[in-house]
Ligand SMILES: [Zn+2]
């Protein structure tokens with residue numbers, strides 16, 4: 001406004017952020033439904049149509065308010081993130097990132113509600129903690145080379161034992177082998193009394209450091225998992241606590257952050273024996289199709305019968321539940337797409353050097369720290385109302401990223417003249433793979449709404465398909481004002497995308 005009053009031409013294009021889970025949640029509330037299954041019963045087409053209508057419901061109110069508070073905005077030429085032109089630019093940006101090899105798919109552990117069929121954000125998880133009573137069991141992993149010898153392994157989630165691929169020890173801690181009731185058992189030394197009780201009749205027959213156990217193999221409790229040469233062995237892990245349990249931690253990479261990282265470091269297979277509804281898959285014959293909570297006592301019973309259960313008790317602890325449907329959350333490996341922002345961290349820091357922050361402490365404080373600790377951008381959501389990720393794949397694993405409507409039209413087997421780029425329409429477009437001739441279909445994910453917002457400098461002008469000059473004259477912005485929370489939201493996505 002100051003510059004305008006000084007006689008400069010200041011474009012003041014209004015804009016509408018229109019995609020994302022908040023919109024979906026409001027629509028679910030209105031339709032009185034609360035699961036993905038119900039959305040799909042209604043149909044993605046109808047659901048998305050309603051989402052699209054709902055975001056425009058308040059346009060008039062906003063226009064009036066904007067006028068009344070004297071906010072100078074060009075509401076008549078506003079951009080809308082759900083318009084095809086906007087989405088096309090976002091696709092072009094994603095394709096540019098793809099061409100730089102910065103877009104990749106990976107497993108990540110997420111807090112997941114099996115009933116809602118979606119991951120929850122950390123903010124949502126924080127809403128639903130409750131005190132619960134769970135099993136705390138110590139099981140015996142039979143040593144593969146030494147007869148009658150077992151590793152004592154502690155867990156509070158017996159159902160994850162089905163997907164076990166390793167045991168982890170603390171390399172620098174002291175471990176012992178003890179003789180107890182005719183068997184040799186291995187555990188960390190300082191938990192001996194806790195595990196056996198003060199006066200138990202056990203005799204220490206060996207003392208050694210955790211690292212000497214590394215690479216020993218054990219026989220898996222269940223044989224549903226296809227291992228590799230590293231599977232079912234003892235690995236080292238600095239996350240292993242010697243304060244509780246047995247000092248030997250069971251590792252199931254599909255069900256925990258530490259487990260996943262340990263799995264990557266030690267080249268262990270990621271074994272996912274639980275389906276998206278929280279039930280065991282069919283190949284887990286003994287517990288096939290059983291919800292994991294119901295399977296817990298069954299697994300304990302089974303291990304007991306086979307002489308592989310050392311002890312069992314109940315413990316109280318705090319555990320997260322879904323704030324929407326009250327189901328117990330599980331930590332669950334989901335494949336999703338990431339942008340490798342960590343690889344361009346130095347460039348991000350350089351870009352920040354060119355920003356003039358007010359107040360200045362934000363530059364190396366709140367914002368600079370955030371950049372220093374950069375982690376890859378978790379780009380995709382398994383939802384409906386958002387910019388579809390423009391990646392097509394076939395059965396042979398060939399992938400292609402589409403960067404424009406024209407490119408899609410050229411490659412599509414059949415494409416209607418006016419294609420709405422949202423789901424489900426875009427999901428119906430099939431591409432023939434150039435490498436193998438198979439049908440390629442779009443991956444089901446939509447992208448993080450924050451990517452939409454951060455694409456605004458380009459997408460508001462439908463750059464580079466139109467307005468190239470206009471964009472170049474206006475980029476980067478001279479001035480952006482926002483609240484402090486946006487340092488890690490919009491400011492970050494603006495900077496990351498343009499870097
Ligand atoms: Zn839920």
Ligand SMILES: [Zn+2]
Pocket residue numbers: 394396397398433434435436437438
């Ligand atoms: Zn192919």
